[in-house]
Amino acid sequence: MLKRIKERIEEGNRFLITTHIDLDGDAVGSVFCFYWLLKNCKKDAFVYLRDQVPYKYRFLPGPDDKRLFFKELPLEKYDTVFVLDCGDLHRIGGNYEALRDNGFIVNIDHHNTNSGFGNINLVVPDSSSTAEIVYDLICFLNVEITQEMAINIYTGVLTDTGSFRYENTNPKAFSICAKMTEIGVKPAYVAQKVYESHPKERFFILGKVLNTLEAYKNGKIVIAHVTRDMAEDNYSLEEFTDGFVEFIKEMDGIEIAMLIRQIEDNKYKISMRSKGNGDVSEICSIFGGGGHKKAAGCYINGDLNEVKKKLLEVIKD
């Protein structure tokens, strides 16, 4: 598979790189690293992101504005389109249907639910992150890892393993990050950017959200909610509340943490995290959502009380 991807890179000249909506550190890091990889191979590379880069990842070096497209996919031809960290084509968002006309698709990912939508599929579920797979590819290509590539790889591995706390943390995650620090990445600098650069609004919202905590089943299940009136600027509510559900999960004795987030007047997005043996993707799938055993999500329509009632009915079982 690596050999076939190597041929696509060697034989092509114009490339597009993209990833999923709701950008995370692995998505941004992998895509930007891939951009530098192709650029250093003297190729013409472009990046498409449906969403703006979240504030905590804006320090990552990427392409300049002329090579970075947002919102809508450019309807142009490329020799190869690299789709990174994306379990399914629709997760690219925007006018993703147009992608098949853009060119040959190479799918590089680590989600075990990956649908294999590419013409070439390099899917490695045992990898901690897509950044890890990109690192392997760079080694296979025998390309020198630059500072720009190193900080993107490091951030991808760091964030997708939850700072080496999640079950996908493997020996390779540590060894890759050790190598990136040898190249020049400063862990304290990255940690400060990713974890300690939140806007103050986030903390005002957090205070309100913590006041909504409700415990069920002897504290095994804890639910909190965020409504749009909790923020002055509800457009950024999603970005400002990112990570709250993980924070709630830190409470001792919790098996499932849930954050109910208002999206529209009568539409809520539920994020669930499991710390015990419970499979939250099973609960979310009842509502048409999905994800992983320990981290999943879904959307439920109705007012807040109705949404809670629907969730509690399912949890009872």
Ligand SMILES: [Mn+2]
């Ligand atoms: Mn990932």
